[in-house]
Amino acid sequence: MYIRRSLAKLVAIVSIATLMTLILNEDENVQAEAVAAQGKFNMSYMFFGSPSSYVSQVDKSGQTLDVVSPGYFHLNSDGSLQMDKISSSFINEMHKRGKKVVPFLSNDFDEQVGEKAIDNREAVVKQLVEAIKSNNLDGINMDIENVDATYRDKYTDMVKMLRNQLPSAKEVSVAVASNPTGTTKGWVAAYDYKGLAAVSDYLMLMAYDESYPGDTTPGPVASLPFVEKSIRYALTQVSPDKLVLGVPFYGRYWNQDPVSNGAGLSLQTVNKLIQTYKGTTRYDMASESPVATFTINPADTETKINGKKLALGTYTVWYENEQSLKAKLKLVGKYDLKGTGSWSLNQETADTWDYYSLWADGFYFADMQKHWAKGDVLAAANRGWMLGTASDRFAPDAALTRAEAATIMVRALGLSGEVASINAAGFKDVSAVHWARQDIMIAKQHGLIQGISDDRFAPDQVMTREQISALLSRVLKLQPSGLTAAKFSDVPAGSWSAKAIAAMSSNGLVDGFADGTFRPRASLTRAEMATLLSRVAPRLTK
Structure with a gap:
């Protein structure tokens, strides 16, 4: 003591x-x-659920989160800024709770839209800066993905413009793809880790989607070796205090329908499916990931995911649970990273917040998880x-x-x-x-x-x-x-x-x-x- x-x-x-x-x-x-002490930084994206539920979504996490990042900003087909309705009441409620609201800008994985926005960066940056200031937002999280590697320098320049035009108290952060092998090819190479870190507050390392939509081979969303290799490479480019580890609150499923290969499921939904269809689970020690299998028979209860009925047949689901998430959270302390980010709020199971901040901060007190x-x-x-x-x-x-x-x-x-x-x-x-x-x-x-x-x-x-x-x-x-x-x-x-x-x-x-x-x-x-x-x-x- x-x-x-x-x-x-x-x-x-x-x-x-x-x-x-x-x-x-x-x-x-x-x-x-409790009055929160200065522990590791934690943020989470907000994408699922009605905006009217956003306050309750955040409140479920207690004192864990420092920043919440709703999807207020998108891009039009011509690369210009598109804004969803920004809720002043939500922003005010978060500020009352001592949390910052830093929306993310997404191109929704559309390569052409993302590249047009980067080419049109002066206008987009001007719109973003105006929107942030006029709506009392606390900054911007850049989440442009799947653009060609030739846009690497232009994207860094776009982030630099934001940093130069926003007050220093406003956050500028960047979501970057994992690059465990240090490749210089493909859209993953569009992120200049070192250059982006120099002009932003931190990089949010998307250490997930090791398996992805359309992947024909079932596998983990974020195996521990994949995550750790991604961290190690990133740390050759940036200092630990600039790196935030992204963790997934979702899983992916495979069945006999190739169209559904790698489709996403929230962790809440995974647990419900296992229970409903009396599935079996095992823990894969090599990847530090749980795997579930279940079968939907003709007489079973119908289940819809995003409005689509799940077909009959046998499913394999790779996902996350308490054991696998704790293994990832321990890496924050092991590498002395700035903290964590998560995709995304409202996909986690209720018990996640019992241990999340304890493990992220490096205190593995099992007897404190549910203690008052x-x-x-x-x-x-x-x-x-x-x-x-x-x-x-x-x-x-x-x-x-x-x-x-x-x-x-x-x-x-x-x-x-x-x-x-x-x-x-x-x-x-x-x-x-x-x-x-x-x-x-x-x-x-x-x-x-x-x-x-x-x-x-x-x-x-x-x-x-x-x-x-x-x-x-x-x-x-x-x-x-x-x-x-x-x-x-x-x-x-x-x-x-x-x-x-x-x-x-x-x-x-x-x-x-x-x-x-x-x-x-x-x-x-x-x-x-x-x-x-x-x-x-x-x-x-x-």
Whole structure:
């Protein structure tokens, strides 16, 4: 458990005060929304579903996404800009949630239209800049695909024009095709990774469509080897902080009808088909991809995809699930990439957001996926303030120990390492190899926390609510205000912690429970500590 803060930035008394501006309430029905820490960047395209559902689509992802990219911009047959209806209410709602709206410009994979737009780039760029500014949009994501490689320099010039004409605060990003072999031929070669990165905020690497519509051989949408090779090549051209890994929220199916080879299916639809037709699944370890098969018989329920009835027969589906997506998300940390992008929102399964940001940020806490404090724990972990008890466990419901509390206080005040040669002889129960030995002694030296006796610290003893209140009220030199001090039925006026609890309560730092109790001897859990840290983060970072 770590907290890193510069003492120069945190004056001791002020820092402690802000550190403990919290509501110590253990009621599981009270789940404060986490203040997102600066983790890995995450964006997602928006293409499917009614625009009226866009807000709810985003809300399902919680605090995960930084940028949403709706398909507001397309191209006419002559290469001029075509704009869909831009929703000001959606933009406003996203801004209220702290998310940017960066629409993408698509040529819908039409080669001639894309090339005409690039040839006509001065006019298209002018239209885009005007639309972005007049609609309070946050930038543009360029997604022109399937143009000839001879347009490579012209396309880079188009992006450069956008960057030069838009304010620096407006995002300019580019979706680029994967190029795992570094080929210089075909439409994949139309992307000058190095040149585009120099004139944009980041490249969104479309590390999918390894198998594609019309592909006669069933195979993965994005095998792990394909994705990793694509990343490695890209990093020979651009720095990791300029590269966003694109991940698919869809699969592809094959059956006896060659017209349907490689047709796309949302992950939601895949799961529904497997369930409806009692399909079988296996996990292909070589590609790190799941594969499903099912058969539609004459007596079975009819299913339509995009208005088209699925034919009778046996289907093979390559798709993504939790295991395969986690394997891809781990690559973000492995290569220290800027973050992730996804195609596309509203195709993922509901449980995707239980783990997405944890794995993308490099914290593989399986016990946090559905925990009420997931956001707070992720925020604390991203700031380096709290780590897990193991590589895959955070132990959110374990009680916070005195050793952990000492470490947190020391790190919060930037006192770590100031006393490298402290003698721990004062505490017989803190050995020379105890993990928190130095922090405990630094905390004692600075009067943050003392032992339970002259020679015992009790490092594994839990911190109770009244102990936290007493410690903080003493450090903050708080006095209770009779007008606002809460009266708790289980805190007698003569108890040793009553004054401290009253002081903390009257200063708005702690609260009790709905039944009028404070539960002074109840322990503080690690999840609650993370929530505490999340709540005070805006004040700590001012």
